[in-house]
Amino acid sequence: MSSLMPPPQAFLAAAGLGTRVVVRYRIEGGTTDAVGELVARTDGDCTVRTRRADVVISLPLVVAAKQVPPAPPRRAPRTPPAGHALP
Template sequence: MPSTPAAPADLLRSLPLGTRVVVRSRVPGGFTDALGDLVACDDETVTVRTRRGTAVARLGDVAAAKPVPPPPERRGRRRQEG
């Protein structure tokens, strides 16, 4: 029997800190996404450290969330031949 997906807030609370996640939350006029490391989650908010800084969302505004794999390794700069 397939399991019922957990509510986004329950999922976030169950993940260990440091897990790479994407969190979609409601904002005026639409949604916004935060992709990065889960650094905190309590009864009211979730905090994600992104490449642009820290994103904090109210759990009541979170529409979706899931763990994601680590980012791909960056490739070195290509040498220009010529």
């Protein structure tokens, strides 16, 4: 039994703002992914807030999209072991 997945544009239209998503879309020379929080959408594009910046993606360029789990917590900065001085 197979389950049909909705087209990625339909998924993005139905996903609630604040949902963590990965969106694969076409760029010159291939495709790329944006992973982050879906923060806005219009009839023609969606905005994904990645760690680096908000990425506005034209919906006709989207080839795949899905919900992803929350990002893992960031690691604490490394500190040298006690008793070891830095040069």
